[in-house]
Amino acid sequence: MPIDETESTTASANVAGSLDTENMATQTGTAPADLPPPGGVLNPRYRWVSIGMCALIMLSAFEALAVTTIMPTVSRELDGAGLYAFAFAGPLAVSVVGMVLAGAWSDRGNPRNALFASVGLFVIGLLIAGTATSMGAFVAGRLVHGFGGGALTVALYVIVARVYPPVLHARIFAGFAAAWVIPSLIGPVIAGLLSDTVGWRWVFLGVVALVVLAMLMVVPAMRGVHAPDATSERPPWDIRRIGWAVLVAVAVLVLNLAADVQGAVQWIAPVLGIAVALFALRPLLPKGTLRAARGLPSVILLRSIVAGTFFASEVYVPYLLVSQHQVSPTLAGLALTAAGLSWSAASWVQGRYPQITHRVTALAGAIGLSIAVASLLATAILDLAPAVVIVGWAFAGAGMGIVYPRLGVLTLEYSTIENQGFNSSALSIADAIGSAIALAVAAIVFSALGPLGGGWPFAGAFALAAVLCVAAFGAGPRILRR
Structure with missing residues (x-):
């Protein structure tokens, strides 16, 4: 998917001075209204766009949960x-590079085209990973479909802004979260069963077939998605911004490889990598993000923190x-299933009851993640039963489910038709880089504590997540303007 109660109590009513209802009506073809149209996101006007986008989210969710489930097996076999x-x-x-390109493409033209290109890359990456005979080839496939997946996320966000009126934004984002329900129920179990029987490769190759089927439904539905109005000024391609994105990607890749280096370099490389990544990130994010300025910058920062904590x-x-x-991998997947279900349920609640304030959602998200991380730490150190992990991790899903969609809603509320692509890509970039940096540092800590054996390497990785939970409590109150 990453507060002030004096703001409006509904996610759609607070336009924060940047989205004018009348202008949005012009862009979407709907009349200004405080109430959602009959049928909500399944109104005949939006039905097939909603179903098509949720289908893509569902397949992306299955792939994400499945890979996490089978990676111990893949790592061992390769x-x-x-x-x-x-x-x-x-x-x-x-x-990140895919996000920047998709955001710029969407601001200049039709996000539908960016969506189709990103899905194509996603499929190619799955094919490479599913047929890999070495870990290097497997990672190469992961990089390709990661590039496509980043672009896919941004394209979907911009399509939401172009198609739906603000009053439906919270509901469609809740629909995206609900699209995780079926993958959460059966994804990890199916991935584990495939890994234990016909082999882990079919986790990737099977998704390819399903994506093709989903696109047969999505393509006709996307005919109603158009470029900005001809009178709108279209920004030129920003080569410098693309260059900054490439630099961020390189810095984070180098940072992640530092876990395999020994000696002083193992600790110097991460410091330099993080410094370069943060420096290159600044042009890709709203001004003030890294210092938690109020409003949109803190929305982006909080998304980065909670994503890093969770993933x-x-x-x-x-x-x-x-x-x-x-x-077994099948039983290990139950923890991911529990988190996916609680994520979807919490997301449905925040979408169904928008009177739950933004401040409450941010606080609840931080609390849910904190409970989950505490359960993981206790299990790693005290060797508690696996049931503690499964139940505890469900709290992480609930925390993410209640805060994650609201951050997407607030991003669109702080955006205009001219910068929807930039802000949507910034949200996704913060999401991805926060997760990648947290993963890299956790891997370094895990490797450094490896000689201690037992649960201590895991405890070190989860201790880092605990630090991020504290940061989430600090950033949460600042996501709304004074």
């Missing part, structure tokens, strides 16, 4: 333990269960 964390962080790093912990959840408790 002898790639040294690239375990990189297989997750690398795609996130290169996705840097999640990749070690099945690993902890499989390596320390000898749990």
Whole structure:
């Protein structure tokens, strides 16, 4: 998917001075209204666009949950333990370039075209990963579909802004979260079963077939998605911005490879990598993001923090269960299923009851993540039962489900038709880079504590997540303007 109660109590009513209802009506063809149209996002006007986009989200969710479930098996079969964390962080790093390109493409023209191109790259990456015979080839495939996945996210956000009136934004983002329900229920279990029977490769190759089917439905639905009005000024391609994105990706990739380096370089490289990444990030994010300025900058920053907390912990959840408790991949996937279900349920609640204030959603998100990380730390140190991990990780999903969609809603509320692509890409960039940097540092800590054995390497990785939970409590109150 990453507060002030004096703001409007509904996610759609607070336009923050940047989205004028009348202008949005012009762009979407809907009349200004405080109430959603009959049928909501399934109104005949939006039905097939909603179903098509949720189908893509569903397949992306299945792939994400499945990879996390089978990675211990892939790492063992391809002898790639040294690239375990990189297989997750690398795609996130290169996705930044895809996000910037998709954002610029969407601001200049039709986000539909950016969506089709990103889906094509996503499929190519899955094919490479599914047929890989070495860990290097597998990671290469992950990098390709990570690039496409980053562009896909931004294109979908811009399509939401172009198609739906503001009153439906919270509901369509809740629909995106609901699209995780079926993958959460069956994705990890199916991935585990495939890995235990016909082989992990079919986790990727099977998704390819499903994406093709989904696109057969999406293409006709996207005919109603258009470029900005002809009278709108279209920004030129910003080559410098693309260059900054490439520099960020390179810095994060180098940072992730530092986990395999020994000696002083193992600690110097991360410091330099993080410094370069943060320096290059500044032109890609709203001004003031890195110092938590109020409003949109803090929305972007909080998205980065919660994403880093969740995803840097999640990749070690099945690993902890499989390596320390000898749990099968199928059973290890239950923890991911629990989190996916609680994420979807919490997202539905925040979308259904918009009177839950932004301040409350930010606080609840930080609390849910804190409970989850505490359960992981306790299990790693005290060797608690696997059930503690499964139940505890469900709190992480609930925390993300309630805060993640609201941050997407606020981003669009702070945006205009001219900068929807920039702000949407900034949100996704912060999401990806926050996760990639957190994954890299967690991998370095995990590697450094490896000689201690037992649960201590896991405890070190989860301790980093605990620090990020504290940062989430600090950034949350600043996501709304004074």
